Amino acid sequence: MASLDSVLSCIDLNLDRSLGRLFDLLRIPSISTDPNYKGECRRAADYLAGDLAAIGFAASVRDTNGHPMVLARHEGPEGAPHVLFYGHYDVQPVDPIELWTSEPFEPVVKEAPDGSKRIVARGAADDKGQLMTFVEACRAFKAETGSLPCGVTILFEGEEESGSPSLLPFLEAHRDELKADAALVCDTNMWDRRTPAISTGLRGLVGEEIVIKAASRDLHSGYYGGAAANPLHILSKIVADLHDETGRVTIPGFYDGVGEVPDAVKAQWDNLGFSEQAFLGEVGLSVPAGEKGRSVLEQTWSRPTAEVNGMIGGYTGAGFKTVIAAEARAKISFRLVFDQDPAAIREAFRAFVTAKLPADCTVEFHAHGGSGAIQLPFDSPWIAAAREALTDEWPNEAAMIGMGGSIPIAGEFKHRLGMETLLVGFGNGDDAIHSPNEKYEMTSFHKGQRSWARILDRLGKGVAV
Template sequence: MSRLSPVLDRIDQSLDDSLERLFSLLRIRSISTDPEFAADCRKGAEWLVEDLRSIGFDASVRNTPGHPMVVAHHDGPEGSPHVLFYGHYDVQPVDPLELWHDDPFAPALKEVEPGRKVITGRGSADDKGQLMTFVEACRAWKAVHGGLPCRITLLFEGEEESGSPSLKPFLEANAEELKADFALVCDTGMWDRDTPAISTALRGLVGEEVTVHAADRDLHSGEFGGAAANPIRILARALADIHDENGRVTIPGFYDGVEETPSQVLKSWETLGETAESFLGQVGLSIPSGEKGRSVLELVWARPTAEFNGITGGYTGKGFKTVIAAQASAKVSFRLVHKQDPAKIRAAFRKFVEERIPADCSVEFHEHGGSPAIQLSYDSPFLAKAKDALSDEWPKPAVMIAMGGSIPIVGDFQTYLGMESLLVGFGLSDDRIHSPNEKYELSSFHKGQRSWARILDALTQ
């Protein structure tokens, strides 16, 4: 019998107990963005420390200027790899409360259709249920073998849902303690209910707010129209110039560092069966607007973008007011891939806009954060091992996907700790994270535990 089989059996036998532990954590109202729940956030951290100590981790609550971190360590066999596992115990606010079917902090197990059960409650999928899949896998290893297969450090954050203001200083101050061979991050999802996924790429982000100033006050459009500069028109024209007729971004140097996705990866994405019609149809659209000649998955996973997230200027209230505005503003975001440099993208965008401002007008910019893209090596040995381990657990083989969004912690691990991250999670697209009636599939919680047990076994072979 392999060393893994009794661990999987233990997970199966202890499912009810693991559910009760998760429910205890879910009952804690650890809403990080609302100061009213600061004590609940600390309670969540203390609950985790107590639970981790019960299975032999050297665990402690670490104070920060905001909500506390949880750090825990457990030794492994000599020569085994050292992994850092990250999750967060804080949750989103529950508003609007009237849209919840049940108390968001009274978790329950519900059968939603024959043979399919879900765990309900705020944090069930994001991220308490996910982080507890790993904790329970460790618990089963410890119960069966008296130890863990490798050295493990746990980092549980209490501010992920409120911007992580304390995270970077904490990583910087504790880099030596937290540094490991690689990180495991569970705040992601599966491709579908039967197909596990490993996220190999995350797009980076640059946020900019641009304001064009013209006259020193709003002007009567009859008296000044045709003579005075209109900042709305100036700004709109500058924004329109950012894309050509084929959907490519025209800012000079924008594609520096952008590499083509390997053909074998593109072919693997084709097997997922996603089309422009199926992807866009769910939001009432059907025609891709990005670079022509690329699949919808390549557009959202592997290509950079420039998007306009808001534009204001002039009179926007009810009725009509004939004015030429004194100023106009837009919020612009860039999603980055591969080796694009956020600082260079920001500078190139500003120069691009400045060149389109008339001499008697001015422009100002306000920075809204920036982070580089993350791209794991497709031939990474621990990526291949994790893929095989997941494929052994689920009905369908694991797929390597990318993510159109950004998870800043992955970049922070690379920047401050010099580590790559393996992104494996068991959430589903219909888990309603950040929304009323959040849920987590029982199969995700159960097979997630089994998956982590398999991954730990594979990584330490």
């Protein structure tokens, strides 16, 4: 315990220095989606590799077909777990620049109306501030103890904000170097400013675009109306049939692999103080949709969905045109949970659509990605260890939450490298990631370092798996 206390004191005493290092990284405009910033992405990778090497990691910059990866490794004590920490150094473009109140790549600390302080810069929360909390925790351990409590491999990529095209080939090519007992991902949020969170589940994602075709050309609705098949009518009927009157998805086999959340976890969710009225009210709604008998948190964290993201066909310009379109299109996405199989969902959906087509109509399907959900066992010892460590640091007990969105890398760590992913981050919902005036709370940066130090210390004591 004495060594952990000294590590935490080291973090406290060196907060200004750690902030300076973060500022150095934030000043690098590593925008991955814009080819004009290719050199800046490499500069960010070089900076991180050099910083990790300076604290004793075997660190290198690895070339890919796109932006480089940073890979670093530090051994831990014999018998201790080895973890893989993932983050990304690339950032989003800054547009619209006129809405920023300070220069996006000149980080500043600003005082909020409540007196708290926040770091404002592009990448402050997504993901440079987050990843540096972990690096600084490792730095403090090395400074105070000369070692780390467990083995650590670090992977920083430079294409997360542009689709990660080089990531999967890199994982396959470097499987042996990346293998670990568990993965740690920091690209997530707290429940609130006083309550840290561990994300135990991420929904998977399947995207499908369908094109229904009927006549060989657009038709005059006076000459052909009533006699000719109308793809918009057909598509609308198919979309309407995706759900029954209780909100359940009607595709056969859709719920295969969908489990139930334990009652104890549901009870914890009920105690989080979440307001369904406030959640929906922020976007001008008041009545929960979806499956009847399910809370909003259940619906967004642990239940699968079928959502229509867009429909188009026929004349949509100004004025009016009496036409029966030759084709109609829809983009439909499915959020998956637990053990749902993305390939099986895609196949079942295509069969569902095909079975509802009139004889003289055709359909084309275009796949848009597919990844399975991630669900850590609710009794996972990795969760238990992290929760204990986080609760020691923050005013409130760490919450076990779900996530409605998808982080594909977590799925790849599971399916390609065979390890569970522990999702712990210190962002806040109002950090304005991807938007002007992105910020990261100073409390998140400071206590995030302390939290990772506690987690590493706790993991170093062993995890019974």
